[in-house]
Amino acid sequence: MQTDVAIVGGGPAGLQAALTLGRIHRKAVVLDDGTYRNAAVAHMHNVLTNDGRPPADYRAAAHQELAAYDSVTVLRVRADAIEQTGDSFRLRLSDGSELTARTLVLATGVRDELPPIDGLGALWGDLAAQCPFCHAHEFSGTRIGVIGGESAAHYAAMLGPIASELVVLTNGEPLPPTWRGGAQVRAEPIVSVEPHAGGVRVRLAAGEPEQVSVLFLRPTLHQSAPFAEQLGLELNPSGCVRVDEFGRTSTPRAYAAGDLAHQPTFPGPMASVVMAQAMGQMAALGAHSTLMEAGL
Structure with missing residues (x-):
C-alpha cells in the first residue's frame, strides 16, 4: 500500500488530522489499533458540544464522518515498526503487510505510569x-x-x-x-x-x-509506541517529542500531534481532546504543505 500521509494513532489528534486531509482530497491512511489513553474514562469533558460524551461514542462518530471522504482509509491494525527510506516512510503492520507513505503523522499518545x-x-x-x-x-x-x-x-x-x-x-x-x-x-x-x-x-x-x-495525581508519562526512538526524533525533557508550531519533528516529513508531543516552550503535553484536535489539524496542514512544496 502507498499513501501521501500515514497517520499512526486513532485518537482525537489522528482522527482530526485525517479529516483535515480528507477535506482537501489528500490521500491518507489512519492506523488505529484500538489503544486509547482515555479508554478507561466514562465521559470526556471540557470539549465544547461534546461535554459529557463517552469517548467511544466520539470515536464512532468520527469514523462515520471520515467514511464520507474517499481519500481517507482507516485500518484497524497496529504499526509495529517505522523506518525512513529517503523521502518516504515504510511502516510494517501487525497483519504482516507494509505501508509506504510520503509523510508521517505520529499520534500514538503516551502511557500513564501510576x-x-x-x-x-x-x-x-x-x-x-x-x-x-x-x-x-x-x-x-x-x-x-x-x-x-x-x-x-x-x-x-x-x-x-x-x-x-x-x-x-x-x-x-x-x-x-x-x-x-x-x-x-x-x-x-x-x-x-x-x-x-x-x-x-x-x-x-x-x-x-x-x-x-x-x-x-500526576502520573509519569512514557511514549506508548517505540516510533520516536526508531526514527531518532528529538525529545523534550518531559520525554515527549519536540515539535514546532506546525507539528514538525526533528526528522524531515515526520510530524507529531496529541499528548505524545509538545513545543519546547511548554513544560509538558497539554493533555486534552481539544488540544489534541488542534495539534492534529496543524500536523495535517504541515504534512500537506510539505507535499505541495515538493510538487506532490
Whole structure:
C-alpha cells in the first residue's frame, strides 16, 4: 500500500488530522489499533458540544464522518515498526503487510505510569484522575484527595475553589517549597485504595483511613509506541517529542500531534481532546504543505 500521509494513532489528534486531509482530497491512511489513553474514562469533558460524551461514542462518530471522504482509509491494525527510506516512510503492520507513505503523522499518545499503590489502577479514569479541567467539576462540594507531595501545591490551588475540603496524601514525598497550607496533610505511605461509599477509601501505613470522593495525581508519562526512538526524533525533557508550531519533528516529513508531543516552550503535553484536535489539524496542514512544496 502507498499513501501521501500515514497517520499512526486513532485518537482525537489522528482522527482530526485525517479529516483535515480528507477535506482537501489528500490521500491518507489512519492506523488505529484500538489503544486509547482515555479508554478507561466514562465521559470526556471540557470539549465544547461534546461535554459529557463517552469517548467511544466520539470515536464512532468520527469514523462515520471520515467514511464520507474517499481519500481517507482507516485500518484497524497496529504499526509495529517505522523506518525512513529517503523521502518516504515504510511502516510494517501487525497483519504482516507494509505501508509506504510520503509523510508521517505520529499520534500514538503516551502511557500513564501510576504510583505502585494497590487498587489505584482499577480506579484510574473514574475515581482517580489527572486533569481538574476534565474531571473535577462533577465532584464539586465534596472532599477531594491529592496523591503526592511534589504536585500538592499545584493541585491545591486548582481544586481549592471546587472541593469542600482537601486532603493531601503525600505518600512519603516531601511537600514543595511553594506549599502554603490550606489542606489536611497525611504523610504516611499509602497501602491501598478502594471504592467505598460512592468514593474512595485510602488505607495508610499508620493511623485511620481517609475517605474522599475522588483522587487526583500526576502520573509519569512514557511514549506508548517505540516510533520516536526508531526514527531518532528529538525529545523534550518531559520525554515527549519536540515539535514546532506546525507539528514538525526533528526528522524531515515526520510530524507529531496529541499528548505524545509538545513545543519546547511548554513544560509538558497539554493533555486534552481539544488540544489534541488542534495539534492534529496543524500536523495535517504541515504534512500537506510539505507535499505541495515538493510538487506532490
